[in-house]
Structure formats: C-alpha cells, structure tokens
Amino acid sequence: MRKTIWKSMILSTLAVGSFAFPVPASAAVQVNPVPGLRQDFIKGADVSMLPEMEKNGAVFYDVDGTKMDELQIMKNHGVNWIRVRIWNDPKYGVLGGGGYTDEQRALELAKRAKAIGLKVLVDLHYSDGWADPGQQYTPHAWKNDSPQKLEQDVYDFTRKIVQDFRQQGTLPDMMQIGNEVKNGMLWPVGKLPAKDGGKAFFRLMASGLKAVRDLDPDHKIKLMIHLPDGGDNDVYRKFFDMLVKDNGVNDFDVIGFSYYPFWHGSLQDLQKNLDDVSARYGKEVVVAETAYGFTTDNYDQEKNHYGPAEARRSGFTATVQGQASGLRGVMSDLAAVPDGRGLGLFYWEPDWYAVPGAGWKAGSGNNWENLSMFDQNGKALDSWDVFRDVSDETAPVVPVTVTEMDEPEAEGSTGIPVKLPQSVLVTFSDEHQEMLPIVWKDSAPVYDKDGDYSVSGSVEKIDAPISCDVTIKPKANLLQNGDFESLSLDGWTVTGDKWTAQPTSGKGDAKGEGSLHYWGGTPYQFTMSQEVMGLTPGKYTVQVSAQGKEDSSKFCLFLIGDNGEKKTAEISTTGWNQWRTVKIADVEIKNGKAVVGVDMKGAPDKWGSVDNFKLYRQEDSKAAK
Structure with missing residues (x-):
C-alpha cells in the first residue's frame, strides 16, 4: 500500500484521551499529562538482566551522554520502583543465560535500589529458569517431591526469601507468587487445566501466600498474582473464579497483567479487562510487564521478538515518540480504573540493549534490544521522559x-x-x-x-x-490479503488459540515482506479462514505455501464449496525456509460462495508460517494462456 x-x-x-501530542522544537519527545494519576503511581522497570549486562561490560549513559549507574538514570527520569525475578538454581535452567537471576543477584539489586529511594517488587518464578505460559518446570531440587512436599518446598523457599531480604534491610514492597501462572506452575503437579480442577496448583499458591503473611502479619508487603494475556478478559475471569470462588484462595492484594500490545490486543481491550477484574475481585491492578519498540532494527544475530508486523499490531510506530506514547497509553488506562485501583506499571527489561554474553540463554543473543529504552550504545532514549512528564499537571x-x-x-x-x-x-x-x-x-x-x-x-x-x-x-487472486504484505490479518478470521497465529516479517519466514506465523509452547489448535462471495460459476483452485518445523502436527488446507462439502489437502513442513506449495483443484462452485483456509492442530513448539494464499477460477487461468 x-x-x-x-x-x-x-x-x-x-x-x-490517552494519547501524546506533537513534539515542539524544544523537546525530542513530549507527552500530555495523565489526568487522575495517583500520587504514588508505580512507574517501574524490571532490571533483572542488569547484573549480567554489567558483568559483560555494559555501560550506560543518560540522554545528555553522561556516564551513570543505570538505576540512577531511571530515577532521574521518574522511575520509582524496580522489579527483580528470582530463579531457584539457574545453573539447571538456561545455563547462566537470561541474567542468571538467583536470590543473591536479587538481593544486590534490591540493596542498590533502596539506597537511592526506589521501591522493590520481587518476582518468584519457582523454577530454575524462565517461567511463562509455555514453561513452568519444577526446579531440579524439587523434581522428585510429592505434591504435599512441593507445598512445603514453596512455603520454605518463599519464607527464606522474605527473611533474607528483611535481614539485609531491604524488605520487598511487593512480591509475586509465581510468574504468568495462567497454565499453573511446578509442572506436572501444578499444571492447568487439571483433572482435580486445579486444586493441587491452588494449594501451591496458597502455600506461597501464607509464607509471606506468616512473616508479615501487618501486610507491609503487597502480594500479587500475575497472569499473561492482559487484553483477554476470559482468561482472567476463568482463572480468578477458580482461585477465589472455587478454591477460596483470596489472601492477596494485587492482580498483575502482562500486556504486550503486539501480542495481547488493544489498549481498549486492556482497559476493559483492568476495569472488570479490579471490580469483580475487589483487587488493585498492576501491569507487571509491558514494552513498546523504538525501532525494528536488530543489533545482533538473534532474531528479535519485535519487527514490522509487531509494530503494526501494537498501535504505535516503531519510534522513540511511539514508544513514549504507547507507555502513556498504558498509564492512562491504569489511571482510569475505578476507585483508584490502578496502581501502576513495570516496563520489562528497558535496560537490555545488545551486549555480547548477556543473551536470553547462554550462548545466544538478545531478542529484546529494540524494545529496550537505551540505544545500541547504551545511551538512554528520550522516551524515558514519559515517566516524569505524565505527572506534570502544568504541561499544556x-x-x-x-x-x-x-x-x-x-x-x-x-x-x-x-x-x-x-x-x-x-x-x-x-x-x-x-x-x-x-x-x-x-x-x-x-x-x-x-x-x-x-x-x-x-x-x-x-x-x-x-x-x-x-x-x-485474468487469474486474479480472489482472496483479500493472501500474501500478508500488509502485516495484518485483514480479511481473515481466526478461531481457537488465536495468540498462536500472528502476521510476521523476516527473511525465511515469508516469501515477500509478510506471512502468517504460528507457534505454541504447549499443544494448540486454530482455524484461519476467509469467505468469498459473488464467484462466477466454474471450477476453482486454492493453494498456499508453507514452511516450518517438521513434526507430527496435523495441518491442512481446506476449501468449502457452496454445497457445504469440505475438501482438504495435508500440509507438511520439512524445515525452516523450505517452502512447499499445496493445492486443491477442480472444486465446482455454482452458487457463488466459497470458504478457504487452514486447520492447525499443533504439537508443543510447532512453528512455521504460511504465505501466498491464492484462490482463482481455472477458466480464467486458461484464458490467460
């Protein structure tokens, strides 16, 4: 286009509304103040990678070029909290990657933060490495323990963390019991969904909450339970209805949301979810993770999570101003939560620019650097000012x-x-x-x-x-957006596990600029289809090209004619960038209507992409010759 x-x-x-305004000549980035923002609004940042980055030579500079401690740079621009994750024993997780975020490093970061007046959120993963909807593995030390022993493990581990932080004089201001626990934690015992209705998992959660309350009867530490998919209200209602109403686990203060706009829907989706959840369960709400890209460039050899397709889905351009405006939008959503229950947000790893050796796992690079708030040389971006400027009620x-x-x-x-x-x-x-x-x-x-x-x-x-x-x-493609060059799903309907199927761009993942990419860390299923009306009677062909991981997943192209008969063709993939084209031909259309698409039943970690969908009338093809 x-x-x-x-x-x-x-x-x-x-x-x-929630938007920023044009940048005057005197400011590189400027945003409107947010009406109704709490005086104690959390303007936080997850800095768990910082020790590993510093170990590998990372240096940070403020926007004026002054070399400075990264935590001080953040505070100078209005940040008032940090978030640090704790893994049980990282040597069994990602072999030192991802920041090697054990308790000792978290203690050191908390001490540095408290020394300059920042508050601290501690994020307990209860794993030896990354914990998210696709991976919630029981740590090595507990892997052979019974369900009852795991409850005690969680209690003892959590209690020790609180005691150690208190002894250091850096009692956490907030703690998370688990990280993005939509699908449970400590698999397989605490995996969701479960035949027991999740009772084993919810007992694990209750054990972690109790460990904190036993040492903190005055509730100085706020307790959070944190889910992903911040724009999906069904996910939150289903989970917290089971937790609170069905299992009676209610001794927590805050519901945390991961909201990445390129994965989790619009700001309007987020607003509706924040408002509903805070009212339904009577809890305060925090966006525990969010991020916006400032560029689609890549500064190392690791493929990034954020590219042109993700920028388009995010609702903001991949610029420094777009990053600031996107963050302001999230803050505005939180400020609008009724009864002042929107506590604030944490930007996930804004300091993680590309530094050799500080990868997402040992031996790998950084897939996040264009979502950081520092450039490739460690200089702070002007978008940091959004944390300060949203509270400037005197600004026009x-x-x-x-x-x-x-x-x-x-x-x-x-x-x-x-x-x-x-x-x-x-x-x-x-x-x-x-x-x-x-x-x-x-x-x-x-x-x-x-x-x-x-x-x-x-x-x-x-x-x-x-x-x-x-x-x-002649032989025109009768499908809209069959090549995904718009980096959108315009014209297509996706049902099932929608989050697993998203437009993307990248060499090898697309035959042009864009394609439909799919991936899931757990078993998933989706159907993507497009209905075409007004077809001239005759025989038609539909085709699609695909590439991706070779495994046992069931994947097929289909075409439904106007008599309701569904014709299918199996799609098999043999590896990255190994494109194969599948066709269904000689489908008779008499009454002008057809539905075409793909059905996917993906095994865990099935990835790949489809591109260049085409539907054409075979008579037109012959005429073209």
Whole structure:
C-alpha cells in the first residue's frame, strides 16, 4: 500500500484521551499529562538482566551522554520502583543465560535500589529458569517431591526469601507468587487445566501466600498474582473464579497483567479487562510487564521478538515518540480504573540493549534490544521522559492530528465483485496508529473488462477522502490479503488459540515482506479462514505455501464449496525456509460462495508460517494462456 502524507493540512482534531501530542522544537519527545494519576503511581522497570549486562561490560549513559549507574538514570527520569525475578538454581535452567537471576543477584539489586529511594517488587518464578505460559518446570531440587512436599518446598523457599531480604534491610514492597501462572506452575503437579480442577496448583499458591503473611502479619508487603494475556478478559475471569470462588484462595492484594500490545490486543481491550477484574475481585491492578519498540532494527544475530508486523499490531510506530506514547497509553488506562485501583506499571527489561554474553540463554543473543529504552550504545532514549512528564499537571494539552494514511489497493477478475479493504491504517502526530473503517461509494464493484480502475470513498472518523486502485486481470487472486504484505490479518478470521497465529516479517519466514506465523509452547489448535462471495460459476483452485518445523502436527488446507462439502489437502513442513506449495483443484462452485483456509492442530513448539494464499477460477487461468 502507498501512503498519503499531510504535511500542513490538519484533517481533524480528535479527543486527546490517552494519547501524546506533537513534539515542539524544544523537546525530542513530549507527552500530555495523565489526568487522575495517583500520587504514588508505580512507574517501574524490571532490571533483572542488569547484573549480567554489567558483568559483560555494559555501560550506560543518560540522554545528555553522561556516564551513570543505570538505576540512577531511571530515577532521574521518574522511575520509582524496580522489579527483580528470582530463579531457584539457574545453573539447571538456561545455563547462566537470561541474567542468571538467583536470590543473591536479587538481593544486590534490591540493596542498590533502596539506597537511592526506589521501591522493590520481587518476582518468584519457582523454577530454575524462565517461567511463562509455555514453561513452568519444577526446579531440579524439587523434581522428585510429592505434591504435599512441593507445598512445603514453596512455603520454605518463599519464607527464606522474605527473611533474607528483611535481614539485609531491604524488605520487598511487593512480591509475586509465581510468574504468568495462567497454565499453573511446578509442572506436572501444578499444571492447568487439571483433572482435580486445579486444586493441587491452588494449594501451591496458597502455600506461597501464607509464607509471606506468616512473616508479615501487618501486610507491609503487597502480594500479587500475575497472569499473561492482559487484553483477554476470559482468561482472567476463568482463572480468578477458580482461585477465589472455587478454591477460596483470596489472601492477596494485587492482580498483575502482562500486556504486550503486539501480542495481547488493544489498549481498549486492556482497559476493559483492568476495569472488570479490579471490580469483580475487589483487587488493585498492576501491569507487571509491558514494552513498546523504538525501532525494528536488530543489533545482533538473534532474531528479535519485535519487527514490522509487531509494530503494526501494537498501535504505535516503531519510534522513540511511539514508544513514549504507547507507555502513556498504558498509564492512562491504569489511571482510569475505578476507585483508584490502578496502581501502576513495570516496563520489562528497558535496560537490555545488545551486549555480547548477556543473551536470553547462554550462548545466544538478545531478542529484546529494540524494545529496550537505551540505544545500541547504551545511551538512554528520550522516551524515558514519559515517566516524569505524565505527572506534570502544568504541561499544556495539545490536540492530536492526522499525519499519514495508507492508500489501499485491490485486484479481481471480470464478472466477480471485488472485495475492497474495509479499513485503512492512519498515523497521528503522537505516532499512534488506528485502523479506521472506510465507507465506499461502491462497496463491491464489478467490471466486465481487464484494466485499472479507482473507487472513491471516505474515512468518516477523520473526515478524509480516500481512493482504492483496483486492478482487474485474468487469474486474479480472489482472496483479500493472501500474501500478508500488509502485516495484518485483514480479511481473515481466526478461531481457537488465536495468540498462536500472528502476521510476521523476516527473511525465511515469508516469501515477500509478510506471512502468517504460528507457534505454541504447549499443544494448540486454530482455524484461519476467509469467505468469498459473488464467484462466477466454474471450477476453482486454492493453494498456499508453507514452511516450518517438521513434526507430527496435523495441518491442512481446506476449501468449502457452496454445497457445504469440505475438501482438504495435508500440509507438511520439512524445515525452516523450505517452502512447499499445496493445492486443491477442480472444486465446482455454482452458487457463488466459497470458504478457504487452514486447520492447525499443533504439537508443543510447532512453528512455521504460511504465505501466498491464492484462490482463482481455472477458466480464467486458461484464458490467460
């Protein structure tokens, strides 16, 4: 798609809401203050990688180039909390990677933080390495213990942590019992879902909570339970209904959310979830993890989590201003939680720029450096100022204006209604982006000759005209967004485990700029489909190309004709960047309708991508010859 840029004409002025505003000449990054922000609002950062980075030679500079301790840089820009994770015995986890975050390192970080007036959140993983929805493994020291003994293990381990921090004079201000525990912890005993309704897992949680309360009867330490998928209200209701209502585990203060906008939905999704969960369970809420990218560049050999597709899904451009505006949006959501229950947020690893030796596991690189808040040389980005500026009630509020809008394109065949894009990507002066609906003068044009055409319409929300260039040619692909070059799922419907299937970009993962990528750390299943209407009677072919890990996963292309018969073709993958094309041909369509797509039943760690979906009328193909 091409882009239309407004250099001076202001098309509209929108309600500022959660957004930042244009950058005046005197500031590199500037944001509007957030109304209703608590005086004690948590502006935190997870700095668990810091000791490993410093060990490997990392040096940090403030925005003016002054070399400085990284914790002091954060405080200078308004950060008031740190978060540190604790793994049981990292030598059995990722062999020293991921920051080798044992208790000793956490104690040292807490001591440094408290010395300069920062508060501390301790995140107990109860594992020897990374704990998240796809991996919650019992640590080596406990792996042969019974369910009852594991409860005691959790109690003793947690109690020791509290005692050690207290003895050092750095009692935590908040503690997490587990990390992203949607699927339980201490697998297999504490894995969810479970035949016992999760009772074994919830007893483990209760044991950890009790260990803290026994040493802290005055509740000086806030206790948090933390889940991923911050925009998915169903996940939170299901989990906390079981925890609180079904199992009576309620002696905690805070519900924590991981919210990465390129994985977990929009800010609107987050807001609805924060509001509902805090009211439903009577708890305070914290975004325990979030991040926005400042670039899509990569500064080492490790493939990054964040690229062009993720930038587009995040709702903010991959710029320093976009990073600041995205963070402000999360803060605004938290400030709006009723009854002041939105406590604040923690940015996950803003200091983790690419430093050789400080990888996500031993021997690997950094897949996070373009989501950090330091550049590739360790210099702080201007986006750090968002932590300070959101509380500046004296700052002016400046309206947000449109700066750029994509110009859509479509193609089709003679005699068949062309499927026009129903929305367009619009960029605003604060670097936030929205997909806005389009109203076309002719929503399904039909042409009787090959050639180039144009359809006009309007984007009503911003009162702007728009046009779509339409190309009519033989053997045209009748699917919308079949090549995912828009790095979106426009035109497609995904059901099942939606989070496992996302647009991506990258050499080898796509045949062009974009593709549909899939992966799951646990068994998963999804269907992606597109319905096509107005087809001319005749025989049709559907095809798709795929690459990925070779395993026993069940994966097929399908086409459902207008008689309801579903034809399928198995898709097999043989390795990364080994593309294979699968076709279903000679499907008779008489009444103008077809549904095409893929069904995936993925084994754990099944990864790969599909690209270049095509549906075409075979008679058109012959005519083209």
